[in-house]
Amino acid sequence: MNDINSQKTVLHAQNVRKTYGSKGSAQQVLKGIDLRVLEGEFVGIMGPSGSGKTTLLNVLATIDRATEGTIRIDDADVSKMKDAELSAFRRQKLGFIFQDYNLLDTLTVKENILLPISLSKMDKRMAEEEFNIIADILGIKELAHKYPHEISGGQKQRTSAGRALIHRPSMVFADEPTGALDSKSASSLLGTMEDLNRKRDVTIVMVTHDPVASSYCSRVVFLKDGQIYSELYRGDKTRPSFFKEIMDVQAVLGGDNVDVI
Amino acid sequence: MTLFELVIRSIRKNIKHYYLYFFALIFSMSLYFVFATLQHDSSIVERMGADVNFATSFRVAGILLLVIVAIFTIYANSIFLKRRSKEIGLYQLIGLSKLGVARFLIIENMLLGLGALLLGIGCGALVSRLFLLILMKLLGFDVIVGIAFSAAAAVQTVIVFAALIIFTSIQMTLTVYRNTLLELFNAERQGDHPKKPKTVVAAFLALLGIALIIYGYDLSGHMVNDMLFFNMLLVLLSTILGTYLLFRVTIGWLFYQFRKRKNGHLGLLNSLSLAPLMHRMKANANSLTLITVLSAMTLTMVALAYSLYFSAESDTRISLPYDFVFENKEKDAKSFGAELEKAGIRFDHQPVDAVRLKGTIRDLQGKPEESTQGMLFLPAEQLQKAGMKVKVPPKGEAVLYDARVNLEGRTDKEGMGFPKEIVLGKRGETKMRLTNLVVQYVMNFNVYGAQLVTSENTVLELANNMPGSPGYEKVRLDTYQVPGKAERAKASALYAKYVSKDDFEPDFHTQYEGALHSLGLLMFISAFLGLVFLISTGSILYFKQMTEAEQEKRSFKTLRQLGFDVKDIMRGIVRKQLFVFAIPLLIGILHSIFAVKAASILVLSDITVPSVIAMAMYALIYFVFAVLTIGYYRKIVKNAMS
Known part of the structure; x- marks a missing residue:
């Protein structure tokens, strides 16, 4: 574990709480979460429906605000930032992959991918180079001038991944990225994400309810009723054996998706 | 239930x-x-x-x-x-x-x-x-x-x-x-998706659209001839078709070329304006064409009506340079003058002794340009005394004064080729040089005969030498000018009894009032319809934009999540809205400028000022709708995250 401690902390959340509703009917979704993500980690967040995993992701990704607690990303306290600062911060430091891709229908694959750097000062030649590298890794270079309605779901999600990476963010948040994909496209996408994580040192936090998806991670965090229930490190384990471990924890945890594959 | x-x-x-x-x-x-x-x-x-x-x-x-x-x-x-x-x-x-x-x-x-x-x-x-x-x-x-x-x-x-x-x-x-x-x-x-235009066909159609519009504009400038109706139809057809092609092909084609050159590096602003516009170009071509053409029609109608109304006084003045004219009614004229004096109305009285003859105008080669017409020879010196700005032509020469040449479409033929020849007398034995044409009247238009101004001596000579020639008649014209506006109205009431029902002898004041009534009504109706039309088109655009904004809600949410703030997004949207509203308006205004120019021959005065005022008013109200849609978009973008 020594080499892990020497790594830089990218995200540090302390005592994060989130309450929805007004005083009378307040409902606490996150009940004090502490989470530290190191540079180069691929963290999966799992949990049954209603455990607060998407809320946690939104709060960590600065899309939603925590009611209480502090979140530091890249040594910046995002919980104290104003909306305008947060927007700029998201645009420069974070990448997003959504379950339903959220590509802009009116833009081509390339235009979608280049969108996050459209307001930055990066010059065109460098942007072109960066695009070529990423599109190569994701295998979507030939699709550059196609529109989203002309490509498959898997290709759309790769485009979305490209958009999340083009500006070299400090970390990437993925919300059920395989949720709308068939199993083949899903495993291919996850393989690519794992590759990116290892080779390009991209830090990823991914929410999923699918044990197969989380078996690609380097660490899986289990949520239950708004609190961290347990954590699993993959270490040097093979993916199948890590998958089994995840299934075991999930069986204890209960909730949905306990069916054995 | x-x-x-x-x-x-x-x-x-x-x-x-x-x-x-x-x-x-x-x-x-x-x-x-x-x-x-x-x-x-x-x-x-x-x-x-x-x-x-x-x-x-x-x-x-x-x-x-x-x-x-x-x-x-x-x-x-x-x-x-x-x-x-x-x-x-x-x-x-x-x-x-x-x-x-x-x-x-x-x-x-x-x-x-x-x-x-x-x-x-x-x-x-x-x-x-x-x-x-x-x-x-x-x-x-x-x-x-x-x-x-x-x-x-x-x-x-x-x-x-x-x-x-x-x-x-x-x-x-x-x-x-x-x-x-x-x-x-x-x-x-x-919603349709932009297709790659077939380059050659698209380029051809794109240019054809522009060419058709230019052809229509050009033709509108000189369509007053025997084929007037056919020409008008042709102008309408080619401009409307051109406008449609412009929206359906040309703009899309230009956008496509621009976007291709960007090679994916579109930028946020274009992503929010150019891309959605291209996305809906096909579906929007019809409505944009309709809005443009109807805007052009409304603008033309309103601008013309306003110009007519605005120019009512100056137009009447051009037709009737004198407030009152008595033709060969010296007795009436005298008693009218006496009445004015009695009523304490200030006035200027100037008699003009003219000669009327029948004659033809022909060019120097001897080809007659028009059939025989009535001609009124007016002495320049007396006209000057009556307050007209005329030069005294040299002896034996005449100058034609006509304020309506434009309307009659004769400028092309008769505006050039001076000097010409006036032929008078039974067998055409008397000739006179016609040196020029001035677009102005020097006598009230109801006094019969083409207005030819010569020196006083020349008129006298004609009066003495020509008796017995066809149409010969000595004409005594008593002109009265009443400078005060209120006094002129009083004078007009006094004048009324000297005009018998069958004669058309209008005085300035009565004529002006009549014009004001009919043009005022025209003005009101066209302004009312224009307003209704403007609000309808504006609302249609607004409704359409509301629907589009709803459809794009998800994109705005994504963009906000990716870290673009409301200000950035709104910049792109404002650009798109400007395009959606400004392009039909600008093309509509351009169309109407040419239409108004073509129709301006109906008005004797210069109508630049009233037309510009009318068009500016129209544009102003129209832009209120653009501002409204931008406000609606802002609301949607602001609330996109929640």
């Missing part, structure tokens, strides 16, 4: 969707009611008396208004239905029969319509007084008007309204019966 309860519940729940349609109905109803009220108003009818023109103008305008209102309501209804298609599908999905859904929609439509009718008549009754005041002011009547609620107008409105409700109900029933469930559920997601 009965069907009726369901209807009430649905209206209450969906008020957000309904207000658009509801507003369209109220707006149509109140304007129609205002118009009907004016039509039936006794204070106008009394003053205009048995003026047939007045009644006809109002009737024609009423029909036009009806057409606009009907198109507008049906269009608003179709947008409204499209927005609700999912709901209509849902009712069928849970087991309501098509008949049931149709009945449901019709009951709802009637309830909404009844509300709109009452509100519309209420609003109409409130503002009709204002419109009546404006009309009276334009017609030059200085009276305080009281207006009573017009029952006849209300009845007329109810009838029109009932027809509209029947139309929209049929439209709703058709939507329910014609569409499958699948179509209903997908209606909101429709």
Whole structure:
């Protein structure tokens, strides 16, 4: 574990709480979460429906605000930032992959991918180079001038991944990225994400309810009723054996998706 | 729950969707009611008396208004239905029969319509007084008007309204019966995707669009000849077709070239303006063309009407340079002068002794240009004394004064080729040089004969030498000018008794008042229709943009999540809205500039100022709608994250 401690902390959340509703009917979704993500980690967040995993992701990704607690990303306290600062911060430091891709229908694959750097000062030649590298890794270079309605779901999600990476963010948040994909496209996408994580040192936090998806991670965090229930490190384990471990924890945890594959 | 309860519940729940349609109905109803009220108003009818023109103008305008209102309501209804298609599908999905859904929609439509009718008549009754005041002011009547609620107008409105409700109900029933469930559920997601244009064909059509418009513009400049009607049709056709191609192909093609050159590095601004515009170009080509062409027509109509009204005084002055003219009525003239003196009215009296003859004008090669016409030879020295700005031509030469050459389309033929020759006498034995043409009158236009100005001596010579020639007549013209405006009106009343019913001997004041009445009415009707039209087109654009904004909500959410803030996104949207609103307006204005220029021969005065004022007013109101849609977009972008 020594080499892990020497790594830089990218995200540090302390005592994060989130309450929805007004005083009378307040409902606490996150009940004090502490989470530290190191540079180069691929963290999966799992949990049954209603455990607060998407809320946690939104709060960590600065899309939603925590009611209480502090979140530091890249040594910046995002919980104290104003909306305008947060927007700029998201645009420069974070990448997003959504379950339903959220590509802009009116833009081509390339235009979608280049969108996050459209307001930055990066010059065109460098942007072109960066695009070529990423599109190569994701295998979507030939699709550059196609529109989203002309490509498959898997290709759309790769485009979305490209958009999340083009500006070299400090970390990437993925919300059920395989949720709308068939199993083949899903495993291919996850393989690519794992590759990116290892080779390009991209830090990823991914929410999923699918044990197969989380078996690609380097660490899986289990949520239950708004609190961290347990954590699993993959270490040097093979993916199948890590998958089994995840299934075991999930069986204890209960909730949905306990069916054995 | 009965069907009726369901209807009430649905209206209450969906008020957000309904207000658009509801507003369209109220707006149509109140304007129609205002118009009907004016039509039936006794204070106008009394003053205009048995003026047939007045009644006809109002009737024609009423029909036009009806057409606009009907198109507008049906269009608003179709947008409204499209927005609700999912709901209509849902009712069928849970087991309501098509008949049931149709009945449901019709009951709802009637309830909404009844509300709109009452509100519309209420609003109409409130503002009709204002419109009546404006009309009276334009017609030059200085009276305080009281207006009573017009029952006849209300009845007329109810009838029109009932027809509209029947139309929209049929439209709703058709939507329910014609569409499958699948179509209903997908209606909101429709939108075409930009296709790669076939370069050669697209480039050709793109250029053709521009070429057609330029051809139309060019032709409009010189279409006054024997083929006037055919030319007008050709101008209309080529400009409209050109406009359509412009929207359907040219703009899309230019966008495509621009985007291709960007090679994916589009930038946020273009992603939010150019990309969605290209996405909807095909679907929007029709409506943008329609809006452009109709804007051009409205602009032309309003600008011309305003110009005519604005120029009423100067135009009358050009036709009638003198306030009063007596032709060969020296006795009357004297007694008129005496009356003026008695009434204490200041005036200038100047007699002009002219000679009238029949003759022809021909060029120096001897080819006659026109058949024999009446000619009035006027002595320049006396005209100068009467206050006209004329030069004295050398002995034996004449200058033609005619303010209407433009209208008669003769500038091309007669504007050039001077000097020419005037041939007089029984066998054409007397000749005179015609050196030039001046676009101006030096005698009231009703005095018969082409106005030829020569030196006093030349006129005397003609008077002495020509008796017995065809059409020879000595003409004594007594001209009177009354400088004071109020005094001129008094003088006009005194003058009236000297004019027998069969003669056309107008004085300036009477002529001007008459022009003011008919042009004021024209002005009012075109401004009213223009306003209705402007608000309808503006609203249609606004409704369309609202729907588009709703459709793009998800994109805005994504962009906000990716870290673009409201300001960044709004910059792109403002650019898109400017395009959507400004392009039809600019092209419409350009069209109308050429149309107004072509029609400006109807007006003797220069109409640049009134046309610019009218167009600026139009553009200003039009842009209010652009600002409204931008506001709507801002609301959507701001709330996109929640």
